[in-house]
């Protein structure tokens with residue numbers, strides 16, 4: 190199945206044309222969304238990584254790259270992405286607007302993320318961000334630190350204003366989809382609707398009831 194033809198909410202292709210949610214959510218995979226995400230992610234990763242290498246902390250750069258491979262291919266996929274409607278696609282790899290291409294080692298879990306998973310997600314993001322920044326500070330690589338910080342701010346702003354406000358992984362602690370839109374999406378997603386009952390109503394924006 191081609192990624193563009195997969196519809197995470199389980200309705201038909203024709204339904205998308207008239208669906209009011211199509212302009213509110215990133216509910217269909219597009220290469221354009223993926224491109225915009227990657228450009229900004231690498232706006233942080235490249236200056237941070239190059240800064241570590243040129244200041245001699247090659248071991249730290251290697252460790253960080255290894256961590257990213259583990260986090261974005263294994264750990265984050267289990268705690269975050271296995272709950273995402275994009276993960277429901279019948280495929281061996283993920284086709285989505287961020288972790289595109291990661292192997293799907295875990296089963297799909299349409300139910301919301303639990304507290305332990307949300308806690309782990311913060312730990313995982315924290316290590317991804319703070320480790321290279323800390324190492325650049327330790328190596329007094331101020332210009333690289335400045336470039337990495339600028340890249341991180343641009344990336345974080347893009348995520349919080351353009352992605353998390355429209356993302357269909359509704360139980361992610363960063364999700365900021367307005368509650369009425371989240372509810373409308375749940376109503377159109379049969380797999381999620383069955384398990385997000387009563388005590389699993391959308392808890393957004395901001396993860397608050």
Ligand code: SF4
Pocket residue numbers: 196197198199200201204205206208209210211214216217374377
């Ligand atoms: S919510 Fe479903 S039907 Fe509506 S545009 Fe998105 S994928 Fe299509």
Ligand code: SF4
Pocket residue numbers: 269270273274275276283285286287288289356358
């Ligand atoms: S949570 Fe984000 S990265 Fe994971 S599958 Fe969903 S859209 Fe992709």
